[in-house]
Structures are given as structure tokens and as C-alpha cells.
Amino acid sequence: MNGLLDPLPWLILLPLAWASLAFLLGPGRGGRLALAGLAGQLALALWLARRLIEGGPVSHAVGGWGAPLGIDLYADGLSAVMLLLTQAVALPLAFYARAYFAQGAGQFWPLAGFLLAAMNALFLAADLFNLYVTLELLGLAAVGLVALGGGAEPSRAALRYLVVSLAASGAYLLGVALIYGSYGTVAIAPLTPLIAAQAPLAVGLAAGLMLLGLVAKSALFPFHFWLPPAHGGAPAPVSALLSALVVKAAFYLILRLWLGPFAPLTADWGWLPALAGAGAILWGSWQALRTPRLKQLVAWSTVAQLGYLFLIFPLFGLKEPALQAGTLQAVAHGLAKAAMFAAAGILLKATGRDAVDGLAGVAGRLPLTLFAFGLAGVTLMGLPPSAGFLAKWLLIDAALEQGLWPLVAIVLAGGLLAAAYVFRVLRQAFLLAPEAQQFHPVPRRLEWAAFGLAAASVLLGLRGVELMALLGIGVAP
């Protein structure tokens, strides 16, 4: 089939193109270019989804050489859902960023462009070493974005994030080296049948190193320490991009490896990520309840919500429902967290302070922003009618189906803790504003972008059938 009409390569080439052109145009420029590019990418993602539904998984041999020698791009239901999430979150955030960076965005557009290109490349990659290069591109772009704010504190947070990211990539790379040494190839498709349950020790160590590296990149408890300063200190559109999307990429990879090539090795290790997930939920929520700063609260909420994603690993006895629960939680959290960080950015701009108790009277002055924050909160709490609720429903259903009661208890406790820290903010906002409080005007477009994302996460709660149908494609029973 003629390569020009294949959405897979274009999903990677398009963001790379507009990112480098934005760089050419100079600092602060490239906003409109980005919007056009992102709209195109969303169309491509939708087109890919339709092709998957019609014809099943799609693969694209780069250079025409085919798997072991060349590198393949592969898209199944899971990658199509993640691609849709990435473009669906990036487009409104681009609108938001254009209005947010009123006085010139520095290198935001090229950095964001390369970040999104790396995300798309990662969701489509089917080669372990290619994934290493994509992870590095993603990590460096993310570090550049974190340091965008300038100043000592963001730079320190960015450096710590970079060091953790590089150490994790090093571990991942050693894993790839061991896999190549053992089997002579790093392409996932030919590798999967080769790895048997009683594979040599080197392969087991490789799997451990790679998964551990990815867990550090996805900021799962106890590797979460770098996330709150990095995401909390960065400008709002950057925090939204990082919390909603970047940490999901590492989670996606863990899922891909856990269910794919390393499935025989990881069969009965599901309890470990679930334990770490439970720790993340409890510790993240506890910190979110205590931090005085608004954006830190939202960042700690990311640490907690990530815990949910890892609760599905012991449930892979029944692969389909567990995968649905995890993916829906990732999509719901992606939309809601982007909306919440966007709303937090607006509140910070309006009140001039990054403090939770500085929000009194916001309900009166910025109703749309608070409504967006509230709706995003509803999704994070997993309350109906949001997509977060559907994910929670599927997770509890799968857990009860397999009799894992402690999992149910953790999910419920997490929901209540999320309610505690979301309403901690809403309670402040509903208080009457003290006279001294004056609000700086905020462009309306910012509010509508945040509201759009939050509404999407709720509306998805009413109609998840198509998404689940798309997800099911290519997932071996």
C-alpha cells in the first residue's frame, strides 16, 4: 500500500516537521504552526483508529527491510487509544499555551513539538532499542520544558529529573544489551515467541532492569520524588503536558513489555507493582492533603493517581477487563489532570499566589475555571458521571471477579482521599472573598480550554463503548 497514505509514519513526521520549523521561526513563534500540526495529528489518529477497527493491527516496515534487520512501526488497539489521548489532550493545551504565554513562549513550541513526536513514536515503536532513543528524546524534551520557567528552583528540579531519567535509561539500555546478547535481535515481534518461561538468568535480569527503569520514569512510588518539584514548578501548560501525557508513556511501555515479550517471566509478579501502586495512592494523597501550594497539590495528585494504573497488574489473569480498566483510567486521568493543571494555572495567574488558601472568592469571580477544576476533580475522585468512575467500576469489578478484596479497599480509599484534597480546594474557592483580594483579568480562551478538557473527561463517562471496542483490537486473549 503506498506509504504516502499510511497514517503511521505521518503521525511521527508531522510533529517533527512543525517542531523544527517552529525552531526555525525563532523563539516565541510557531503557535499557529503547532495548532495546524496538532489538528492534522488528531485527524491522523482518528483515521488510524478507523483503519484499525476495519482491518485489525497495522504495521509499517521502515526502510522496507522487515523486523529483525530493519525497524517496524506497529499499531494495535492500545497504541491507537494512547495516540488519540495524546493528540486530544495536546490540541486544547496548545490553545491554552498560546493564550498563557502572552509575552512570548521562548522555545516552548519546538520543545513541545519534539515531545509530542517522541510520544507518537513511542506508541508506534516495535523495537526495543528504538524505544530507548524515543525515551531519551522524550526525557530531554521534558527536561527542557521543566526548565522553561527559568530560575534556580525549576533548574534544580529539572536537573534532578534529568539525572533520574538518565539513570533509568541506562538501566533500560543494559536490559536491551542483554536481550540482544541473548537472542541476537531487539525487535519485539520476533522476540516474543523466543522468550520462554524458563529463559536464561540474563533475560530475567534484563526484564527486571528494563521494567525498573521504566517504573522510575513513570514516577511510581518510591521513585516519585522527582515529580512534584518538576511538575509543580513548571509553567501550567508544561505541567499539564507532563502530568497528563509523559508519565503515561512510561506506563504504556511497562504494559506493552509486561503483556508482550516478558509475559512468561512476569506471570506471577503482579503483586509488586500493585503494592507500589497502593503506596503511591496513600502517600501521594497524604502529601496532597498537606502541601500549602496549589500546583504542588495537583502534582502530588498525579503521584497518587498513577498508583491506580499499577493496581491492574495482579488482575492479568483475565487480561481483557484489566486492560480496559487500566487504559480507561489512563485516558480519564490524562484529560482530567490536563484540565486541573490548566485551571490551577488560571487561578495562579488571577490570584497572583500559588497558595490553596489564597483562593477565597474564586467561585464568584472565575466560575468557569472553578467548574472546570470541579469536573476534573469529579473524574479524579472516580465519581459518576465521569470516565474516572467507569475506570473505577471496571477495576473493582475485575478485582471482585478474582476475589482480590484488598485491591477494592485501596481503590475506595483512594477515591475518598482524592475527594478530600479536591474538596479542600473547592471549599476554599466557595468561601466569600476578603475585600483586600483583587483578581487580575484572565483571557477567556484559557478558561474555555480548561473547561473543554474537563467536560471531555466527564462526557467520556457517558459513552465508553467505542473506545473499548478500539482497545480490544490486537490484544491477544
Added chain:
Amino acid sequence: MSPNEALPLAVLLSSLLPGLIIFALPESWVGTRTTLNLAGALAKLVLVGLLLAGVAAGQDYGFRHAVLPGVELVFKADALALLFVTLSTVLWLFTTFYAIGYLEDAPHRSRFFGFFSLCVTATMGIAMAGNLFTFFVFYELLTLATFPLVVHRGTPQAMRGGTVYLAYTLGGGALLLTGIVWLHALAGTADFAHGGYLAALPPRAAGQLQFAFLLLIAGVGVKAALVPLHGWLPQAMVAPAPVSALLHAVAVVKAGAFGIVRIVYEVYGVEFAQSLELLTPLAVAAAITIVWGSWRALFQDDLKKRLAYSTVSQVSYIALGVALFGPIGTIGGLVHLVHQGIMKITLFFCAGNYAETLGVHKVSELNGAGRRMPLTSVAFSVAAFGMIGVAPTAGYVSKWYLGEGALAADMSWVVAVLWTSSLLNAAYFLPILYRLWFRPQPAGWPAEHIPARGWRETGWLLLMPPLFTALAVLVAGLFAEADWSPLAWAKLIAEREYLQ
């Protein structure tokens, strides 16, 4: 989208759409907002009328919407649903009038009426839910929509009340969710059905079903204010009067009671529940709540708090009616669902008028209010007599059937409970009536506010609603035997629940 599917959806949308539009309305557009509110309320009234006619004629209305593979939002406007829908629709109309008058020039009215409409939509959804999943979706939506109303005033006390309200309701929600998903795991996705759908499960699941029942009732019991879970109701009285009237007297607590009815009759099936010995503990819990609520009401000097504890006790009559195995007890419980609503909303309207016009919040300050505000006090007295269960009022009818039902189910100790609670009702209502009518007016009222236009007593928008609902209390009592009365409708439902 056949008419049988479109009608229930239209009932839902008739409050959702105006609500969403009102959210977007700027504060100053008072005219548009009022017309939208009233148009929505009247449209819903007409639609519900059509539904009532259709259901009475044996039509069934409902529609399904797939949310996830194997999980659906199901709506079914059956007889039981319409009992609650009609009650809410009528009272929402009156409360809208009342709220427009009450919040004459208050701030944030767009936000208020937006969430107000959302609450009613949630109540409609709860009533017409066709399976436990849909019920839970709207049950939690009601919590989310009521929180901004409870904290509407924005004062620190309102915040405390709101926080307590959330803690209870979200906690209850978590328990309910666990119970629902557990049943979903055991029995798959099944719709509500006359006689329940759990009877077919193998006997070894009985223990799990009992535990699941406990979770469900605990979850729903929070909103139905069963004793250990009722703490939020008195705290939520910090909300403005229309919120206390419609929500804490009708929508929210009735949602809990309605949940108990659905679970016992259409999930477990009353015979299966009896065989699992679930009804007696429910009856005991209801009885304890009835007596405890009335007892606590005795000592409340704050008028709205006293009414709140009275609600705690009265709502459990419904749970008691459900727990009395037999059609008569069921009729008593179901009809009380309507009667308690009309009576309690009248009381809250009057309490609101006293507070708004005279600045009176305490029972001790009510001396001589009868002379100063005669019409409001007449309405208050009629409703108070209804609560005690005096002859011609609606309250008498429901207590009569509950008593008969208790005897039919040979649970005679329930009759004793009914008598004690009636005595307690008298004990905390009669002193108020005595103060209203037989005590001289004080020199000056705490915060008298004589409305510019309208009768001297208070604005007509604040006066008409309690009078109408007081009239309804009398009509429901006197014309109980008429075929369009709530009692007749309750009999129709009981017939369908037990006949199969």
C-alpha cells in the same frame, strides 16, 4: 427513538437543559432566568402528566444507553418511579416560586438555580433508574449537585456543614458502590424486576448476598438518614431555606428511602429478602431511627434543626413500611413517601418565612407569630397536625396503613413504636403551635422586614407555596380514597409488586 423512549428522556432534559443554560446566564438576566426556570418546571409537569396517564393505562416507558460493553444506563418509568417523579416535579415547581421570592437580590443566583436544576435532574434519574448502575450514577450526581447549594452562603459554618455532608455521603457512596459491583460480579448486569433478580442465585451465595445487602442499605441509608448515618442532616440545615425545603425534606432523603424500596422489592424481591431474614433487622433499624429522631427533636431549640430531626424520624417510616412483609405495610410506606414530602416541605417553607420576614430562627422566639403571620402559621399548623397523624390529614392515612400492615405482618411491637413516635411528634410540635397562637407577640421582632409590595405578611411568592402544599396535605388526607390520589397510586404499585 419511539415516543415511549422519548418521554422519559424529555422528563430528564426538561430540567437538565434549562439548568445548563442558566449556568451560562450572567447574573443580571433575572427575567430570562425566571422564565427558563418556570418553563422547565411546567414542561416537566406536563410530561409527567402524560407519563402518569400512560403508565396507568399499562404502557411502559424507558430507554437504554450503552456506556461500556456489558454496562448500560437504563431508564424505566414504571409505577414506582412515577410516584417519586410526580412528588419531585410538583414540589420543584412550588420550590422554584419560593426560591425566586426568597433569593430576591442575593448574589450568585445563576449558580444556585443551575445546581438546583441539576439536583432535580439527578432526582429524576434516581427515580427512573432501571438498574443499580444507573441508580448509582444519579445517586452520586445528587451528592455533587447538592454540595454547592449547601455551601451557597460561603460562610465558614456553611463550609463545616458542607464538609460533614460530604464525608457522610461520599463514604456511603463508596459502600454502595462496593455492594453494587459485588452484586454485578455475582449476578451479572440485570435490570430491576418485580420480585427481584437475585432469587435465582445458588443457595451458597446467601451469605455473600446478606453482606452485600448490608453494604447496599448502609450506602443508601446515609441519605435515608438511618440512625448511625444521620449526622449530616442537622448540619446541612445551614443551607438556605429553599435548599432545606426541597432537598433535605424531599429530594435527598427520599432518594435514600426510594433506594431502600428499589433494593428490597426489585433487586432482592421481598419474598427472597424475607427468606434471608433481611427484613426484620431493617425494621428494627427503622424503628430505632423513628424513636431516636423524635427524641432528639424534643431538645432542639433551633426550628430548622428540630424539623431536621423530625425528618430523620419520619423518613424511617418508609423504611419501616418496606420492612413490614405484606401489601398493606408496603402501601403505608409508599404513600408516606409522598405524604411526608408534602408535609415536611410546608414546614420548611413556613420556617423559611419566619426567618426571612421576622428574623426568627429559634422556637423560643416564635411567641405570637400566629397573629403576626396568620396564613403562614395556619399552613404550619396543618402540616404539624399531619406529622402527628391527626385524623383528616395525609399523615393519618399513612400511619393508619402502617399500623394495619404491622398487624397483618404480626409485628405488633411496630404498632407500639408508631404510637410512641406519634406521642413524641405531638410533644415537639404542639408547644410550637401553642407559642404561635396562644402567646402574646413580643415587643419587637429580631429582624422584621416588611415587604414593599404584596400582603403585609410577606411577599406572595413566599406565601403561596406553603398554602398550596398545606392544602395538598388536607386534600391527600380527605380524598385518599379517590382514584387519582397518592394512596390509590401506592395501591397500584403494591399490587404489581406482590401479584406475580
Added chain:
Amino acid sequence: MSAGLLYALAGVLLFALGLGGIVLLRHALRRILAFNVMGSGAFLVLVGLAQRDGGADPVPQAMVLTGIVVAVAATALALALLRRLPEDRP
């Protein structure tokens, strides 16, 4: 024990040394050195293991080339960030 395997062993030791360095060392510049040592170790394992029984294998060599360029890019960014930190607590 072929030359490839020997260098792979050296790579493993360097990797462990680098990983320990990243975790233990306090100064940011030292951590960057540790990261580079770790990276070199992983590259040695990649090529050494692939060539443990004779013949040069161009595929891992191309990968290591890519890896070296990526490592220098990361090091440059890390050092640029290091410049932004106040002198007293790098």
C-alpha cells in the same frame, strides 16, 4: 573466554560502578560523570556480548554510535542546567 566476553564483564562492572555513583555522589557534576561511566558500561556489554564468539557485528556498533551521541546531548543539557544552580549547593 573471548575478548568480547571480557569487555562485556568490564561493562557490567562499569555499569554497577556508575549506578552506585549516581545514587551515592552528592555533587551534580560527579553524578554526570557517573552517568557517563554507566553509559559506557552498557555500551561495552552491548557490543561485547554480541561479539562474544568472534565476528564484528555492525548492528550493535551502530546502536552504540547512536548511544554515544545521545549521551553527549544529555551531558551537555545537564551541564547547562548545572550552570544555572547557585554555586553554594550545586
Added chain:
Amino acid sequence: MNLLLDGLLVLALLWSAWRALASPDLARAVVLFIVFGLLMALAWARLNAPDIALAEAAIGAGLTGALLLDALGRLQPGTGAPAPESPAQPPANRAGRRWTGSVALVAGLLAAALAYALFQLPAPTVRLPEQVAANMAASGVDHPVTAVLLNFRGYDTLLEVAVLLIALIGLLTLGPAAGRPAAPGPANPLLKALARLLVPLMILSAGYLLWAGAHRPGGAFQAGALLAAAAVLLHLAQLLPAWASPGRLLRLGLAGGFLIFLGVAAALLAEGALLTYPPAQAGGLILLIEAGLTVSLGLILAGLFLLFAGAEERP
């Protein structure tokens, strides 16, 4: 015999790495790291991987070393002053020692397990070198590493250039350095003369490396590194001023190579898939891409050193 040589080299490698990380003095640590880099280049030569040896020497030891020394210069004022004793070892209190001990233990266990596992490995099932040799004819170049780099795994290289570009953009985001302005010493005449002599030679050999890449070890990365080294040398000899934030032309130069590669990759979609070189023009296209990359990589790698290096000169 050569096993002994390899053994010695490995020991030297390990010793230099250990000393680089553990030495208390920062300057000595950096110098030892550069020694480690050079030893690594030797190791690659012993593993008959000449391309990597070149790259390691030029980029790994050369450029990274230059960057490290420059960063070191900023951290401590003056030249060659003894660096303050920033403790290489972590704090000596009991908790610190226990923590160091446990981390060292874990690292040691990991190394032991890996070493043990390396000996258990059966022969790999997939033999890629044979496949590379089989398809060399269609790859458009004769040297296998360049074939893999630009053709078989060309997609990796595309992303790798993006990584380099994004690192530079990250540098630009950070803006001028906050380091204390080092006093611009008088231009050392000897260095200036040496620079004038060496730079043309370096540019010539960079050209050769680019051309040779098609059939002998060499290629765009090594050539680019050489160009960058030339630029660094010129800057140190104060013949080339540092770069402020890049103007339009410099930006084009920086991103040009990547854009060419991207353009060619997209155009080749018409051949059926991304980066599918038609066998006839494969060699020509690869040379075009490599030429563009050489210029851009040279500029980028030089930029990593020169950008905002000038913060010193301006008072």
C-alpha cells in the same frame, strides 16, 4: 597474548573509572574521566569497532571532556586553583555509612549476578550480521556500520539527530549562563598559531571522514565532531567569538541537516515505506543526508560548547 593486553586495558579502564568517581578533587576527577574516555576508545579499537573508537575519541572523550572542563571552570574561579575539598565520599556519620554500604552491596550483587548470567548465555538464535551482509548490495554503501546506521536502522538515526537538536534547544531555553565571568586571559600566541595551522587540516579530514564513511569507518557523526573540535579550538584561541542566541541563518544551519533527513524520509514514502531508498540512488541519497548531517552536527556540537560561552566576555 592479546587476551593479556585486553586484560590490562580492562584493569586500566576500571581503575580510571573508579578513581574518576571516587577522587576528592573535582578537577582531578574530570581529568581522570577524560583518561577513561581515551581508554574506552582503545577498548573499542580492540573490539574491532573503529567507527565507535573514532566517535568515542572525538565525542566521548573530546567534546564531553571540553564541556566538563568548561563547566569546571565556571564552578571554581581562577585557573588551576586547588578546588575546594567537596567531599567525594558521602557524609561519614553512621546512617551515611550504612546507606553507602547497602548501595554498594546492591550494586555489587547486581554486577555479580550479571557476570554469572553472562557465562550461561546460549548462542543467539537470530544472526543479524549475516542478514546485513546479505543485504549490503541493496544498501547503497559498502561499509556495514554506515549501512546499518543510515539504511537498515536509519529511523534510529533520524530520532538521534532530533535528540541532539532538542538538547541544543534545551540549552537555548536556559539562556545565558549564570557562571562568574572568568577573566579573558591574553590570547596565547602559540595557541593562536597552532589553531591557524590545525583548523584547515581538521576541516579537510572532516571532509575525508564524510566521504570515506560510505566504504570505510567514518561518517557524518565523526566528521561533525571533528568540525566541532575545530570550532572549540578557534574559540579557545579567541579567533571565534562565542555565540549569543542564534540568528536566522545559524538556526537554519543547526536544523538544516535534520530537515534534509526529514524531507528525504518523507519523500521516500512514495517508495512504499518510510526511508525506503530506491537501490539505484541509495548511495547518492545517503551521501546527501550525511553531508547535511555533517554540517548540522558540527554546528550543533560546537553550539553545545559555544552557546552563551560568551557570557564570560561581556562584563
